[in-house]
Amino acid sequence: MAEEIIKQYQSHIERELDRRLPAADLYPVDLHRAMRYAVLDGGKRIRPILVYSAGRVVGAPFKSLDGLACAVEFIHAYSLIHDDLPAMDNDDLRHGRPSCHRAFGEALAILAGDALQALAFQLLGQDVTIISNPTVRLQMLCILARAVGSLGMVGGQAVDLAAVDHELTLAELDSMHIHKTGALIRASVLLGALSQPQLEQSFLERLDHYAKCIGLAFQIRDDILNVIGDSIALGKSTGSDRALCKPTYPTLLGLDGSREHTKLLCQDALASLDIFGSEAEQLRWIARFIIERTY
Ligand code: FPP
Ligand code: MG
Numbered sequence: 413m414a415e416e417i418i419k420q421y422q423s424h425i426e427r428e429l430d431r432r433l434p435a436a437d438l439y440p441v442d443l444h445r446a447m448r449y450a451v452l453d454g455g456k457r458i459r460p461i462l463v464y465s466a467g468r469v470v471g472a473p474f475k476s477l478d479g480l481a482c483a484v485e486f487i488h489a490y491s492l493i494h495d496d497l498p499a500m501d502n503d504d505l506r507h508g509r510p511s512c513h514r515a516f517g518e519a520l521a522i523l524a525g526d527a528l529q530a531l532a533f534q535l536l537g538q539d540v541t542i543i544s545n546p547t548v549r550l551q552m553l554c555i556l557a558r559a560v561g562s563l564g565m566v567g568g569q570a571v572d573l574a575a576v577d578h579e580l581t582l583a584e585l586d587s588m589h590i591h592k593t594g595a596l597i598r599a600s601v602l603l604g605a606l607s608q609p610q611l612e613q614s615f616l617e618r619l620d621h622y623a624k625c626i627g628l629a630f631q632i633r634d635d636i637l638n639v640i641g642d643s644i645a646l647g648k649s650t651g652s653d654r655a656l657c658k659p660t661y662p663t664l665l666g667l668d669g670s671r672e673h674t675k676l677l678c679q680d681a682l683a684s685l686d687i688f689g690s691e692a693e694q695l696r697w698i699a700r701f702i703i704e705r706t707y
Contacts, residue, residue, distance in 0.1 A: 417694075421464060425457045428478045429485060432535065446516040446524035447531075451489045454507030454647070456707070458630075458698070459484040459600040462623075465694035466604030469685075470615055473607070479539030480552070480603045483532040487560050487596060490528040491569075493521050500573060501652060508647035532556070543607050552603050559599035568592025572658070580659040586628065589661075593634070594627025618684045622695060625681035629674045630702050635660040636670050637706070645707045674703040 429451055434444040460481035467477045496503040496511035497518060504514050513521035536542065536553045543549065558564055568591030575588065601623035605616055637646060638653045639662050653660045661670040681699040685692045 418461070421461050422457050425460045425481060425485065426452065429482050432479075432482050432486075432531070432539075442516065442520055443523055443527065446512055446520045447528055449515060450493050450512045450521075450524055451486065451528065454509070455485075455488070457485060458702075459488050459596060461694075462597065462600040462698065463604040465698060466601040466619055466623075467607050468604075469619065469688055469692050469695060470605050470608040470611055471691075472604065475541055476543055476607045477541070477604055479535045479541040480607065483535040483539075483556065484596060484600045484603065486528045486532040486535070487556070487565075490525040490532075491560075491565060491596070493525040493528070495569070497521065500569070501656065503649055503652065505643070505648050508644070529560070543609065545609065548606055548609070552606055555602050555606075556599050559595040564591055564595035564599075565593075568595065575659050577657045578659065580664070582664060585659055585661065585664060589628050589631035590624070593631035594624060597627035597630060598623040614687075618687060619695075621684040622681045622699070625677045625684070626699050626702050629677040629681070629699075632661045632670055632674050632677070633703055633705060635662055636667060636674075638662075639667065641706065647707070671703075678703045 430448075433448050433451060436445050436448055438444050463481040463484060464474070464477050467474070492506060493512040495501050496506055497513055503511055505511060509515070511521075512524060516524070533553065533556070536549065536556060542552070560566060562570070568588050571584075571588045572592055575584075580588065598620065601619050602616070605611060605619050635653065638650055638660065641650050643650045654663075661673065665673060678699050682696055685695055688695075
């Protein structure tokens with residue numbers, strides 16, 4: 413996928429996010445400003461782009477994906493706000509700017525995260541762009557709730573925090589990554605695909621496998637970038653995993669071993685797309701981007 417297409421997606425997503433966020437002058441103003449600060453003008457928008465790209469593969473109408481794309485990005489933004497808090501990773505920098513709690517204070521940052529999570533689920537309930545079939549909507553809502561709850565992202569985060577100063581086996585590390593980061597990526601792909609009302613089960617299974625592979629690869633690459641990445645390009649601090657004594661792929665497998673692991677996951681992801689034609693090119697591009705990215 414050309415850089416130009418990514419940029420087009422990103423500006424479309426920016427507009428859709430902006431439209432769905434409370435206005436900056438709406439009471440309570442400070443809370444709404446904190447929410448807008450955390451969501452707008454930052455981030456690669458990988459999860460929304462996955463919603464659009466998965467929808468495209470199965471022929472879902474483009475317009476039916478806007479609300480879903482925003483819902484997954486609101487969840488992502490909430491998770492980053494909370495992840496940066498002093499009680500968690502204690503990071504001062506996010507998207508090249510002060511993290512939300514550094515800009516607005518801890519209490520407001522916690523509340524902005526809470527409100528963004530609520531807004532995501534409100535969208536699944538009432539956003540007019542999302543497929544109108546109530547059974548599918550409910551299914552989507554449950555997929556997202558499960559992906560971000562204690563058996564998904566939040567559970568993975570709890571394991572991550574408890575693992576500080578501990579050694580994990582490869583299987584435990586896999587499980588932590590799959591939940592903390594992989595679950596929301598997987599939900600993004602599933603929600604996009606379910607926007608096609610006549611979706612074939614076999615297509616859903618292939619896309620689900622693709623999503624599981626790239627979700628794990630994404631976090632392994634994140635671990636690698638925490639060691640070798642450039643803080644300015646990433647817009648966040650590097651070296652923090654080591655400073656916080658976190659178990660990571662590079663500590664367990666080394667940098668080369670970690671890269672090799674992402675390559676195998678990428679190959680597996682691409683193989684699961686082999687039943688699709690050129691309509692899956694965007695998903696193929698994303699799988700390669702995830703393991704090669706420098707930001
Ligand atoms: C970077 O994504 C983020 C991750 C690799 C996910 C890490 C997981 C968490 C922060 C979960 C935290 C959960 C809770 C409940 C606090 P990215 O590179 O796509 O970010 P971008 O928006 O900067 O592009
Ligand atoms: Mg963290």
